Amino acid sequence: MRRTLPAVAAMLCLLAAPALPAVLPAAPAAADAPPAVPSDLTATEVSFRGGGGLVMHGTVLTSASTSASTSASAPARSPRPGVVLVHGSGAGVPRTKLMGEAVEFAREGLSVLVYDKRSEGYSLFRRSFSQLADDALGAVATLRSQPGVDPAKVGVWGFSEGGWVAPIAASRSEDIAFLVLVGANGLPPLRQQTWAVAAGLRKAGVAGSLVERAELNLYRTIADGGMFPEPYYDPEPTLAAVRQPVLAIWGTHDLLTPPQESPPVVARALERGGNRHYTFRFFPGADHAAHQSPDGGVTRLPELAPGYADLVGSWAGDVTAGRAPTSGTSGPAPTQASPTVPVEPPAWWESAPMQLAALVLLVVAFAAYPVVALVRRLRRRPPVPATRAARLLSAGGLAAVLGSFSYLFYVVMTGGKLAAPGPVAAGRPLVWLALQALAVASVAATVLTALAWRRSRGTAPRGERVRLGLLLAGGVVFLPWALYWGLLLP
Template sequence: MDLIRRSLPAAALALGLAAIPATANATVAPAPATANATVAPAPANAAARSDAAEPVPAVPPDLRSVEVTFRGEGGLTFHGSVLSPATAEPARPGIVLIHGAGTGTPRTKLMGEAVEFARRGMSVLIYDKRSVGYSLFHRSYSQLADDALGAVAALRSQPGVDPAKVGIWGLSEGGWVAPIAASRSKDVAFVVLVGANGLPPLRQQTWAVAAGLRKAGVSGSLVDRTELNLYRAIADGGMFPEPYYDPEPTIAAVRQPVLAIWGTHDLLTPPLESPPVFARALQKGGNGNYTFRFIPDADHAAHQTPDGGVTRLPALAPGYADMVGSWVADVTNGRPPTAGPAGREPVQDSFTVPVIPPAWWESAPVQLAMLILFVVAFAAYPLTALVRRLRGGSRAPVTRAARLVSAGGFAAVLGSFSYVFYLVMSGGKLATTGPVLAGRPVIWLVLQALAAVSAVATVRTALAWRRARGSVPRGERVRLGLLLAGGLAFIPWAVYWGLLLP
């Protein structure tokens, strides 16, 4: 059954959008030579396990960098850099930066944040994200949390860093990972979250793509039903990691001070719905040491954006780094953080909807079986006619409507899946739909018309066959029977997928 579930054709393509981008790279000046430090000796059975190291990043002349290695979950060796002020104060705080989604993301992806945080008196550890055991189809937030704790241990051992003042910062997917790490270890002194999501991953992802479609002017069944059902099938097929992970219990287990930040133009995480979830969970766990901040004119990663969150500029939003630096200084020096939210309310044009696992008849194996039925039923009809012609024989069809069933159904099935997969790949932030007419992409309208033609032609073919049943040869009955089986199954299938709905 697992093999069948994983066979849902092309579902892997749609999952690519689940990898929410992390922050953009920052341009920095060349750095002086850096020292090496090896942390946490490897277990004997893990000596050969190591992710490839990315090139050592350059840092500006007002900072210094130390290269470190450490062990993550499973004994995997990680490579990172610790950035500190060139004239760093002793007993300074430290912060480990946890990436957003993406396999093997290089540490330089977070270089902009690392540089700015280091300039505010912290030692900042950035590391190359794991590629071993992490892919579009498989990932574990628990595993990533253990990797982060390995980085915490590495930073706590650095000269000049106060081990009691080392915290973690998580972006996007890291907003699920960081609370797990913090709930597991008292070595984490504080937690900073950016673009964090208090909802299950699948619910967040369906919202992000649907919001991108709506931003492109799309409404109706395509955005309300088709996109949602596609992601449910993808998750059921095992192609969407951790789809129903509930972060609330873990957030409730966090005892450290928390700073959570959302850009007012976050298009990838619902910025209005997530803060109340975090507040409710933290209060449930008895943690009142949290601060929420909304950064004006900032995107998902608290970077500047010129177009409402669609485009991410390399520069951090004004005031963001200062906010993090001063908050960390306060909490690590015993001053309680300011509770509650502050800043302009974020923009969220639509709200998320619950995403429940599919029933058996909606499941990935059933959808795969339906696709096979449609391809065989709709393609066999013209192929049989072609074979007959090549053999020198032909037979008048019972009704010409049968050709419409075959052609319309085949085009509607393959066309709709191809188009919807394309949309979910481009649907985050702003979908590329092609021309839109009355809230429907023209391509979708054409596919809906083909589906309607096939449905009507199926009924006409069934009636014509019934009238001429006694005169239809056996071979033609088999051919028509297969076609009608596909056509009759296609009608409820097309309703489910929104092809026969407004």
């Protein structure tokens, strides 16, 4: 998968140009100014080494009343539990993104370490869950060494992408006492992502080939081109290796992780490994991050779901006191409008290099026809009669190819939660219907051009026969290409 040519990625970036996220935010080279914290909490700035020896920076939050007890004049108290927060996706995500969770968990009696996520080694083309897990382990070691923290009671909390990362860390180290997962996915990343975008399109009223074929195939091509790292990562073997108690939380209106399918997968994996110390909780009216949402998961409010922070604090207190729960699930059933579908790696004939080759051929074949005519006119040579079918094939085919890729990338990058496909009629966006009409017209023009070429091949100049032959080659390749991308399907 990583063997694909850089040109493939360059081609995809070019076509995606205003759609793909151009530049991911970079992590700070040095520690930023300490984040502001409420007066009832104390903040300690820390640095540690993550995967590959990268120096990382974070903040440890602790209740001020608890911290005060560690002074010489204060009565002795039992060391407190701690938790390390692991970010969701994105490069260089600052610790402030999880400060709401950190504050609330600290108020529940935990010492909380939240750190800036790495940007080095994390980009559109490169990502390693294993390396991110090493970052989390570096943070765990740092939190375990903090004054007032019981080193035997430090756990890891992972959100979204962190739901793949945190179990890796837990499976590698007995120093981790417990595991909390929020919006976690038991499915491979590419399967989750294609579902999220498809679900957003369906919510916007889209049906048919755009959502059932084109969106899925585009993601497979992107992944094969190296622009979707870790696409087929299987989290089940790692979850089966987790021995610590697990608290898994989902919002009932999670629009980014399939909330009905993921919990059974997570439970099955834990049970397979003999771990029955897990608690699953669904929070009503909450989104992917278990924050309150007023509109079914589209908008994320700053406030956590009622009872979420209290659950984390009390559950962590119980398990670190030796009262590990047995398996149990509570809360209302989540909403998932459509099931996920398996996403297989593309065969050789549909791989990113083959898609690039087909794209180049189609663009050259369709664009060469008017370019040659323009060159002849500039050189003041007599024009060669052109049929309307040939002109239609050249213009329509080129517009269908470039237009469909541009629209697909736009749809993919605006999909998820609330897609914006434009006006929809009969379950099809008007833009997609127009592209499908161009595709049908181009196929018809291919047939008519072939008939005209056959009639005139004995009388037309050799250069014109070559030009029409190249145009027809593009038309012949366009037919299976358009079928593959759903332009010729309902």
